[in-house]
Amino acid sequence: xxxxxxxxxxxxxxxxxxxxxxxxxxxxxxxxxxxxxxxxxxxxxxxxxxxxxxxxxxxxxxxxxxxxxxxxxxxxxxxxxxxxxxxxxxxxxxxxxxxxxxxxxxxxxxxxxxxxxxxxxxxxxxxxxxxxxxxxxxxxxxxxxxxxxxxxxxxxxxxxxxxxxxxxxxxxxxxxxxxxxxxxxxxxxxxxxxxxxxxxxxxxxxxxxxxxxxxxxxxxxxxxxxxxxxxxxxxxxxxxxxxxxxxxxxxxxxxxxxxxxxxxxxxxxxxxx
DNA sequence: ACTGGATCCTGACTGC
DNA sequence: TGCAGTCAGGATCCAG
Numbered sequence: 230x231x232x233x234x235x236x237x238x239x240x241x242x243x244x245x246x247x248x249x250x251x252x253x254x255x256x257x258x259x260x261x262x263x264x265x266x267x268x269x270x271x272x273x274x275x276x277x278x279x280x281x282x283x284x285x286x287x288x289x290x291x292x293x294x295x296x297x298x299x300x301x302x303x304x305x306x307x308x309x310x311x312x313x314x315x316x317x318x319x320x321x322x323x324x325x326x327x328x329x330x331x332x333x334x335x336x337x338x339x340x341x342x343x344x345x346x347x348x349x350x351x352x353x354x355x356x357x358x359x360x361x362x363x364x365x366x367x368x369x370x371x372x373x374x375x376x377x378x379x380x381x382x383x384x385x386x387x388x389x390x391x392x393x394x395x396x397x398x399x400x401x402x403x404x405x406x407x408x409x410x411x412x413x414x415x416x417x418x419x420x421x422x423x424x425x426x427x428x429x430x431x432x433x434x435x436x437x438x439x440x441x442x443x444x445x446x447x448x449x450x451x452x453x454x455x456x457x458x459x460x461x462x463x464x465x466x467x468x469x470x471x472x473x474x475x476x477x478x479x480x481x482x483x484x485x486x487x488x489x490x491x492x493x494x495x496x497x498x499x500x501x502x
Numbered sequence: 503a504c505t506g507g508a509t510c511c512t513g514a515c516t517g518c
Numbered sequence: 519t520g521c522a523g524t525c526a527g528g529a530t531c532c533a534g
Contacts, residue, residue: 232527263510263529287528305528306512321512340511342528357529384505393529400527449527450514469527489506492526 231303233365233398234441235452235460236287239309242455246311246332247279247291256325258318263304263344266324270347274299274326286361286397290352298352299326304342310335311455362396365434370396372428379419379427386422387415388489390434399434401491402447405469407433414500415493416486440465468494 231239255271267273274293281292289309291299301309312333318325324336324345336343348355362378363369378395379386389395390404399407408415410433413426422430446452446460449470453459463470467477472485472494481498 235527261511302528304511305526338511339513340526340528342511344529382504388505391528402527447527452527490508 231287231307231446231452232400232403233284233287233438234403234444234462235446236289236303236398237284237442238446238454238460239303240282240284240289243309243311243334244282246330246455247282247326247328247334249278249280250328250330250332251276251278252326253329254325254327256327257323257345258325259323259341262323262338262341263302264346266345267347270299270345273297273347273349279328285352285358285364286393287400288346288352288357290348292351296351298348298355300344300346300348300352300355300357301336302344302346304338304340304344306340306451307336307338307343308451308453309455310337310457360394362392362394365396365398365431365438370431370434372424372431375431376422376424376427379422382419384419385416385488386413386419386430387493389419390430391489391491396434398438402449402466402469403434403437403441405494406437406467409468409496409500410437412499412501414502415488415495417502468496470494 252274255274257266260266278294279291280294283290289301312335321339322335322337326334352358382389387404390399411430441462444462445454447462448459449463468483471483474483476483476496479498481496483494484497486493
């Protein structure tokens with residue numbers, strides 16, 4: 230479910246509750262998440278203090294006073310909530326972090342595509358962090374970089390944007406939106422995107438992600454922030470979920486298709502090449 | 503090395 | 519109302 234803005238919204242939501250707190254107990258109700266939860270995790274976490282929160286790609290990182298990181302990924306349907314009082318667990322509440330400040334951080338994930346990872350030497354050293362491309366909101370992701378990454382690539386530009394080895398955090402919704410903003414047809418072969426258009430596209434990726442973070446993410450189906458509030462960027466979506474409706478820019482028809490098995494929507498007029 | 507397709511899992515929605 | 523089929527915001531693995 231969540232792409233970069235939703236993970237960042239979640240991180241900002243839980244940070245005030247976890248920073249400086251110690252972990253009193255860890256409850257693993259179902260270890261059958263992606264990769265399985267390390268059975269030794271509760272003992273690793275016991276009495277450790279959370280000293281920082283951060284985000285890398287779509288991973289949410291809680292750094293501990295031991296130098297290790299607890300890493301959470303929300304997969305397609307995952308959600309983190311801050312509970313202020315004891316709340317009976319629902320059927321998909323797989324993981325709780327009980328803190329000394331009486332808050333509980335609860336991971337809910339019906340599809341169990343999410344993961345809870347233990348990174349004893351920090352997430353940067355974890356196998357899942359290896360091979361990740363640059364963060365889209367940093368200076369290392371720009372038009373020149375994106376254009377270079379397109380050399381020799383015969384995949385559609387949309388699929389390249391969603392490749393975490395090229396740039397992280399861009400999932401299906403924001404790939405669709407960024408391509409619309411840049412006026413590029415999603416099916417265009419990556420190596421045919423000019424330097425100038427790669428510049429436009431990298432800027433569009435940054436702009437759409439920044440706007441989405443400011444709006445608290447996108448609630449299309451079931452994303453909610455850690456405080457239970459939806460993300461309001463859904464109101465600003467230009468193409469995703471709007472197939473068959475008129476383009477907000479030119480009034481033309483928004484056409485849906487599939488690329489790499491993923492729903493793709495673009496404007497026949499505004500995104501011609 | 504790159505590419506497309508299958509795969510993990512459950513819930514919501516559609517059409518008959 | 520019931521049931522089967524389809525689809526979903528992610529990421530990995532595998533065969534060609």
